[in-house]
Amino acid sequence: MEKTSVAVIGAGMGGLAAAAGLSRAGLNVTVYEQATKFTRLGAGIQIGCNAMKVLRGWGLEPMLRREAFYPRSWNNKEYDTGDIRFDMIFGPVAEEKYGAPYLLGHRGDLHAALASAVPPELIRLGHKLTGFEQLADQRVSLRFANGENTIVDAVVAADGVHSFVKDELFGQQKPNFTGRIAYRTVFPAALLNGYEIDDCTKWWGPDRHIVIYYVKPDRSEIYFVTSQPDAGFAVESWSAMGDVGELRQAFAGFHPQVRHVLEACPAVHKWALVDRDPLSRWCDGNVTLLGDACHPMTPYMAQGAAMAIEDAAVLSRCLKGVDRDGAAHAFRRFEATRKERTSRVQLSSRTNTWLKGPTDPDWVYSYDAWEAPLADLEQAKSA
Numbered sequence: 605m606e607k608t609s610v611a612v613i614g615a616g617m618g619g620l621a622a623a624a625g626l627s628r629a630g631l632n633v634t635v636y637e638q639a640t641k642f643t644r645l646g647a648g649i650q651i652g653c654n655a656m657k658v659l660r661g662w663g664l665e666p667m668l669r670r671e672a673f674y675p676r677s678w679n680n681k682e683y684d685t686g687d688i689r690f691d692m693i694f695g696p697v698a699e700e701k702y703g704a705p706y707l708l709g710h711r712g713d714l715h716a717a718l719a720s721a722v723p724p725e726l727i728r729l730g731h732k733l734t735g736f737e738q739l740a741d742q743r744v745s746l747r748f749a750n751g752e753n754t755i756v757d758a759v760v761a762a763d764g765v766h767s768f769v770k771d772e773l774f775g776q777q778k779p780n781f782t783g784r785i786a787y788r789t790v791f792p793a794a795l796l797n798g799y800e801i802d803d804c805t806k807w808w809g810p811d812r813h814i815v816i817y818y819v820k821p822d823r824s825e826i827y828f829v830t831s832q833p834d835a836g837f838a839v840e841s842w843s844a845m846g847d848v849g850e851l852r853q854a855f856a857g858f859h860p861q862v863r864h865v866l867e868a869c870p871a872v873h874k875w876a877l878v879d880r881d882p883l884s885r886w887c888d889g890n891v892t893l894l895g896d897a898c899h900p901m902t903p904y905m906a907q908g909a910a911m912a913i914e915d916a917a918v919l920s921r922c923l924k925g926v927d928r929d930g931a932a933h934a935f936r937r938f939e940a941t942r943k944e945r946t947s948r949v950q951l952s953s954r955t956n957t958w959l960k961g962p963t964d965p966d967w968v969y970s971y972d973a974w975e976a977p978l979a980d981l982e983q984a985k986s987a
C-alpha cells in the first residue's frame with residue numbers, strides 16, 4: 605500500500621516536530637518552508653518537562669541535555685527588593701515528579717535538535733505556500749511562490765501566528781496586539797566580568813517584567829526577555845533591533861542584578877507581543893493547522909513551542925495507519941484531543957500570573973502527549 609502523503613507547511617518548531625512525529629508514524633512527509641536557509645535566532649527557550657517527554661520519544665533528550673542548561677529552579681522575585689514571591693523548583697525534584705527534565709536552551713539548539721530528527725531530504729527550503737485547493741477526491745493541491753506545484757493526501761499547516769492557511773480556511777483576522785513589547789537577546793556571560801546571577805529568575809515589576817536565565821550547561825551564555833507597555837510598536841520581526849539605552853532606562857528601578865545584566869548586554873531585538881483567542885476550528889477536510897497557526901499565545905508561561913511539540917505527538921498518534929479517506933476524521937480527532945488544553949494555556953498565559961505566587965503547575969508539566977487519551981468522536985457525537 606502506498607504511504608499517505610502529508611505536506612507540512614513551515615519548518616519552525618511545530619513543523620519540524622510534526623515531521624519528526626509523522627515520519628516515524630509511517631507517513632510520507634515533506635516539509636515546505638518559505639525561508640531559504642535556517643538562521644540561528646538570538647533567543648532562549650524554556651523546554652518544559654511536558655515538551656521534553658515528547659522530545660525523548662524522538663531520541664533528542666541526550667542532545668538537549670548536552671546543549672541546554674539544567675536550572676535549579678524558575679525563581680520569581682520582586683523587581684526591586686529581590687524578595688522571593690515563588691521559587692518553582694526544577695532540577696532533579698521536578699524531573700522525578702514530572703518524568704522529564706526542565707531545560708533552558710538556545711532556541712537555535714532546540715531547532716537544530718528537531719531538524720536532526722527529520723531526514724534532510726524531506727525538507728524543501730525556499731517554498732512559500734501561496735495557494736491550495738481541496739480536490740473532489742479529497743487530495744489537496746498546493747502552489748508555491750517559486751512556481752512549483754504538488755498534490756498530497758493531507759496538509760498540516762505549521763505556518764505560525766500569521767498563518768496563510770488559517771486565513772484561507774477560516775478568514776483573515778489579525779492577531780491581538782497586546783500593547784506590549786519584548787526586548788530579547790542572548791549574549792556571552794563573560795561580559796558580566798565574573799558577576800554571578802541566578803539560574804533563572806523572573807523579576808516582577810508593577811507593569812513590566814524581565815526573565816533572565818543561562819542557556820548553556822557551562823553558563824557561558826545568558827538570555828533575557830522582557831515585557832513592557834509600548835502601544836506604538838507593533839512589529840514582530842527577528843530583524844527589528846531595540847535601543848539598549850531605552851531598555852536600561854525602562855528597567856532603571858529594578859534590582860542591581862537586573863541592571864548589571866542590562867549594562868553588560870551589547871544589543872537587543874525588539875518584538876511586539878501578540879496572541880489570539882482560541883479558534884473555533886483548526887481543521888477543514890484534509891487540512892489542519894498546528895502550533896502557533898491555531899493557538900498563538902503570549903510567552904508568559906513559556907509554553908508556546910511546548911504546545912506545538914505536544915500537538916505533533918498527538919497528531920502522529922491520530923494519523924498513524926490512516927489513509928487519505930481517514931485523514932479528515934484523524935484531524936478532527938486531533939483537534940478534539942488538543943483544543944481544551946491549548947485553549948487553557950492560551951488564556952492562562954494571557955493573564956501573566958503564571959508562577960507569580962504559589963502555583964500548582966502539575967496540569968502543565970505532568971501532561972504526557974504520548975499517553976493522553978485520544979478523543980472518541982463517535983462517543984462525543986452520541987453524548
Ligand code: FAD
Nearest residue numbers: 614616617618638650733763764895896903906908909910
Ligand atoms: P513558527 O515558529 O512561527 O514557525 C512558522 C514557520 O512557518 C516559519 O519557519 C515560517 O517561515 C514558515 N512559514 C510561514 N508562512 C509560510 C508559508 N506561506 N509557506 C511556507 N512556510 C511558511 N515557547 C516555549 O515553549 N518556551 C519559551 O520559553 C518561549 N518563549 C517565547 C518568548 C517570546 C518572546 C515569544 C514571542 C515566544 C516564545 N515561545 C516560547 C513561543 C514559541 O516561540 C512559539 O510558540 C513557537 O515558535 C511556535 O512554533 P510554530 O512552528 O508553530 O511557528
